[in-house]
Amino acid sequence: xxxxxxxxxxxxxxxxxxxxxxxxxxxxxxxxxxxxxxxxxxxxxxxxxxxxxxxxxxxxxxxxxxxxxxxxxxxxxxxxxxxxxxxxxxxxxxxxxxxxxxxxxxxxxxxxxxxxxxxxxxxxxxxxxxxxxxxxxxxxxxxxxxxxxxxxxxxxxxxxxxxxxxxxxxxxxxxxxxxxxxxxxxxxxxxxxxxxxxxxxxxxxxxxxxxxxxxxxxxxxxxxxxxxxxxxxxxxxxxxxxxxxxxxxxxxxxxxxxxxxxxxxxxxxxxxxxxxxxxxxxxxxxxxxxxxxxxxxxxxxxxxxxxxxxxxxxxxxxxxxxxx
Amino acid sequence: xxxxxxxxxxxxxxxxxxxxxxxxxxxxxxxxxxxxxxxxxxxxxxxxxxxxxxxxxxxxxxxxxxxxxxxxxxxxxxxxxxxxxxxxxxxxxxxxxxxxxxxxxxxxxxxxxxxxxxxxxxxxxxxxxxxxxxxxxxxxxxxxxxxxxxxxxxxxxxxxxxxxxxxxxxxxxxxxxxxxxxxxxxxxxxxxxxxxxxxxxxxxxxxxxxxxxxxxxxxxxxxxxxxxxxxxxxxxxxxxxxxxxxxxxxxxxxxxxxxxxxxxxxxxxxxxxxxxxxxxxxxxxxxxxxxxxxxxxxxxxxxxxxxxxxxxxxxxxxxxxxxxxxxxxxxxxxxxx
Numbered sequence: 001x002x003x004x005x006x007x008x009x010x011x012x013x014x015x016x017x018x019x020x021x022x023x024x025x026x027x028x029x030x031x032x033x034x035x036x037x038x039x040x041x042x043x044x045x046x047x048x049x050x051x052x053x054x055x056x057x058x059x060x061x062x063x064x065x066x067x068x069x070x071x072x073x074x075x076x077x078x079x080x081x082x083x084x085x086x087x088x089x090x091x092x093x094x095x096x097x098x099x100x101x102x103x104x105x106x107x108x109x110x111x112x113x114x115x116x117x118x119x120x121x122x123x124x125x126x127x128x129x130x131x132x133x134x135x136x137x138x139x140x141x142x143x144x145x146x147x148x149x150x151x152x153x154x155x156x157x158x159x160x161x162x163x164x165x166x167x168x169x170x171x172x173x174x175x176x177x178x179x180x181x182x183x184x185x186x187x188x189x190x191x192x193x194x195x196x197x198x199x200x201x202x203x204x205x206x207x208x209x210x211x212x213x214x215x216x217x218x219x220x221x222x223x224x225x226x227x228x229x230x231x232x233x234x235x236x237x238x239x240x241x242x243x244x245x246x247x248x249x250x251x252x253x254x255x256x257x258x259x260x261x262x263x264x265x266x267x268x269x270x271x272x273x274x275x276x277x278x279x280x281x282x283x284x285x286x287x288x289x290x291x292x293x294x295x296x297x298x299x300x301x302x303x304x305x306x307x308x309x310x311x312x313x314x315x316x317x318x319x320x321x322x323x324x
Numbered sequence: 325x326x327x328x329x330x331x332x333x334x335x336x337x338x339x340x341x342x343x344x345x346x347x348x349x350x351x352x353x354x355x356x357x358x359x360x361x362x363x364x365x366x367x368x369x370x371x372x373x374x375x376x377x378x379x380x381x382x383x384x385x386x387x388x389x390x391x392x393x394x395x396x397x398x399x400x401x402x403x404x405x406x407x408x409x410x411x412x413x414x415x416x417x418x419x420x421x422x423x424x425x426x427x428x429x430x431x432x433x434x435x436x437x438x439x440x441x442x443x444x445x446x447x448x449x450x451x452x453x454x455x456x457x458x459x460x461x462x463x464x465x466x467x468x469x470x471x472x473x474x475x476x477x478x479x480x481x482x483x484x485x486x487x488x489x490x491x492x493x494x495x496x497x498x499x500x501x502x503x504x505x506x507x508x509x510x511x512x513x514x515x516x517x518x519x520x521x522x523x524x525x526x527x528x529x530x531x532x533x534x535x536x537x538x539x540x541x542x543x544x545x546x547x548x549x550x551x552x553x554x555x556x557x558x559x560x561x562x563x564x565x566x567x568x569x570x571x572x573x574x575x576x577x578x579x580x581x582x583x584x585x586x587x588x589x590x591x592x593x594x595x596x597x598x599x600x601x602x603x604x605x606x607x608x609x610x611x612x613x614x615x616x617x618x619x620x621x622x623x624x625x626x627x628x629x630x631x632x633x634x635x636x637x638x639x640x641x642x643x644x645x646x647x648x649x650x651x652x653x654x655x656x657x658x659x660x661x
Binding site: 188218260 | 484514542543544547566581586594596598
């Protein structure tokens with residue numbers, strides 16, 4: 001059994017208009033997605049802005065009310081309040097936010113910020129609490145004198161690490177990381193990513209890693225889902241997605257990542273323009289008449305793609321021929 | 325126009341900001357040239373002075389709070405000697421600037437057409453009709469599908485990528501010789517980023533302009549730039565062609581940056597972390613190699629006392645001599661520069 005099983009999750013926002021302010025339409029931010037997160041793995045959720053990836057993350061932590069579908073955690077549906085209580089869900093699942101400055105209370109000292117989840121869930125004495133906070137600071141590599149400082153006294157990377165320390169304070173089983181490094185410089189990004197991997201090795205934490213940066217996702221994630229317009233277009237292992245992409249949207253995203261190999265840049269660019277061309281011409285083959293992605297069909301035990309079965313097989317066959 | 329290909333010469337430029345009554349150098353001893361028909365990328369982490377350099381060239385600093393010395397020679401005029409009125413003849417007309425955040429760079433109350441023709445009202449003598457035609461032409465040039473419709477819209481009606489295209493249209497409205505693009509794609513998705521970079525490259529080749537591209541994204545640099553200057557703590561530490569910088573990087577900072585990037589071949593290892601932080605303005609050391617505190621295993625005698633730029637190949641320059649025997653602690657002996 002997977003740690004988290006998301007089934008046919010939908011989050012729709014109503015659009016109200018007209019005289020009575022009635023619901024006339026809805027924005028389908030997340031429109032029927034399903035995937036599983038295994039214990040101890042990092043699951044990557046990738047998409048452009050507006051694809052619904054953050055909404056998915058928020059509904060998994062419980063910050064967003066879902067329209068339909070289910071999120072099973074250890075076999076129980078946590079969209080029902082009673083199950084969340086029983087499972088200690090809010091204790092076991094934590095979140096790391098993108099913007100470290102606005103996710104830390106500017107008027108609280110670091111000690112209080114990191115101790116907040118402990119005070120909520122674990123009844124520790126004053127001394128025990130302090131000891132725990134000091135341990136956490138040590139884990140994220142900050143000095144003990146950080147205890148009495150305020151968030152503005154830290155750099156962006158340090159603040160992000162404080163956010164991580166707060167997220168791991170309760171020994172969670174799952175952490176939702178919503179673009180945890182996209183606001184950081186390269187060397188600081190490396191620090192935070194290494195650190196997230198380290199605590200995963202030590203504590204067996206699972207991550208739902210939400211990002212638009214395919215380079216970072218390749219580095220972090222075992223399994224990856226590509227999201228487009230509220231639906232999943234392709235899921236698979238890192239190897240499936242990066243080396244054998246099938247859906248045109250995945251190919252397009254991959255082709256757009258800038259490569260650091262200067263010598264092949266002409267070739268890389270030609271490849272990207274070719275993929276763009278195919279994307280323009282064959283859109284209707286990859287999406288149904290309403291512009292929605294098709295339901296996912298498995299094409300290998302680990303790899304599924306949002307295409308009608310025949311089309312998927314045909315594409316794979318064609319590419320096999322081109323290569324041969 | 326002159327036939328010499330280098331038209332922007334930055335010579336020994338320092339910009340110092342006043343903090344609590346004292347001046348601190350944000351950029352020091354910058355020497356750079358930009359040629360026609362090339363994209364010069366300036367890379368570095370935040371706090372290294374990339375944007376300060378751009379705003380210094382554009383003359384956007386408040387003279388009562390900053391002290392600028394040196395010379396910026398643009399087509400025979402020293403920009404730093406100009407007064408505000410003199411500068412205005414260059415800004416927008418001969419030098420265009422593209423900002424990072426397109427929403428705050430556009431006026432929310434004005435239609436796109438008015439914002440683009442504003443530059444032309446200042447710098448050209450076109451009639452209203454000619455301006456209208458030129459606006460449509462410009463919008464088409466930056467890849468907007470329906471120029472007529474977009475010209476009548478307000479900024480909030482456009483997507484991020486479209487807004488950035490409008491900003492580019494404004495920057496190139498008067499066919500500037502120099503375009504400064506400060507993190508033009510940082511706020512955009514990868515697919516949109518690729519399109520915007522294509523537009524920049526197209527403009528550069530059609531107008532024979534020189535572009536200064538400021539970014540922290542090494543991937544963008546590798547795909548777009550012709551030449552690269554790497555900045556650290558207000559100084560240029562390495563300069564060379566894009567092939568030289570990416571294939572044979574020399575300076576420890578350049579090599580550290582490249583190594584800390586997640587790449588295809590290091591996906592299962594830990595990433596390299598540069599120790600310490602970029603020093604703040606007040607803490608920047610005046611003497612010695614500014615990068616030395618972040619590579620503490622390198623012996624002091626490897627550094628120069630007053631690091632200068634050394635030319636190691638035609639067009640490839642490196643600051644300080646510490647690059648010669650530099651290797652990372654986990655691969656001592658295995659890689660020699």
